[in-house]
Amino acid sequence: MTNTHGVREVTITRDFAVTPQVLFEDWIYPNKFCRWWGPKDYINSHCQIHPQQGGAMLVHMQAPDGTTHQIKGLFHEVQAPERIVMTTYALDESGHPLLEVLHTVTFAGHHTNTRLSVTSQVVNAKPDGVKYMATMEQGWRESLDKLARLTLKE
Numbered sequence: 664m665t666n667t668h669g670v671r672e673v674t675i676t677r678d679f680a681v682t683p684q685v686l687f688e689d690w691i692y693p694n695k696f697c698r699w700w701g702p703k704d705y706i707n708s709h710c711q712i713h714p715q716q717g718g719a720m721l722v723h724m725q726a727p728d729g730t731t732h733q734i735k736g737l738f739h740e741v742q743a744p745e746r747i748v749m750t751t752y753a754l755d756e757s758g759h760p761l762l763e764v765l766h767t768v769t770f771a772g773h774h775t776n777t778r779l780s781v782t783s784q785v786v787n788a789k790p791d792g793v794k795y796m797a798t799m800e801q802g803w804r805e806s807l808d809k810l811a812r813l814t815l816k817e
Contacts, residue, residue: 671785673800676778677807681814683770683777687744689810690714690768697722699813702798703805705732714741720749733758744770750786753795761792764799779807 679686689695697710701724708731709723720736733754740748746769753762763786771778781803785796 671796671799672782673803674780674782675800675803675807676780677811679777679779679811679814680775681777681817682775683744683772685817686777686779686814687747687770689813690747691741691743695813699806699809700724701806701809702802703808712736714738714747716741720751746770753792755791760787761789762795763787781807 689699691712691714693710693712696712696714697707700710700722701707704727705724707722708725709721711722712718712720714720715738718738718741720734720738722734722736724732724734726732734751735754736749736751738747738749740746746767748765748767750763750765752760752764755761765784765786767782767784769780771780783799783803785799788796
């Protein structure tokens with residue numbers, strides 16, 4: 664992988680009308696995480712997460728046109744209900760990393776309100792992975808929209 668020569672970083676902050684514990688669980692329980700992860704109109708045809716320090720994830724996100732995007736990841740920190748740090752890798756068709764992104768997720772709040780903050784920092788990108796950097800912010804916003812709909816049902 665090559666350095667992106669100027670780290671691309673996106674930070675999104677959003678308020679949710681649930682406790683930090685409930686929102687945190689939406690990130691660590693596979694049956695919840697797999698329902699909201701990924702942009703609008705994407706579904707996760709395969710989704711495994713092991714949210715613990717050193718735990719892995721593997722998600723196959725299926726786009727509306729049927730294209731499958733493979734994402735693998737590694738959890739660095741999982742501190743309930745305050746913080747998750749993980750790295751994700753967008754993979755090419757052969758399973759090689761195209762894009763490496765470090766995500767820091769914080770949950771701040773009390774009672775029935777939580778402020779979620781997601782900071783995603785591109786660490787490395789191959790030339791074919793740079794195109795995904797342009798849609799990273801939109802993808803996170805759409806994922807968090809899906810997460811918000813999930814929390815309304817809880």
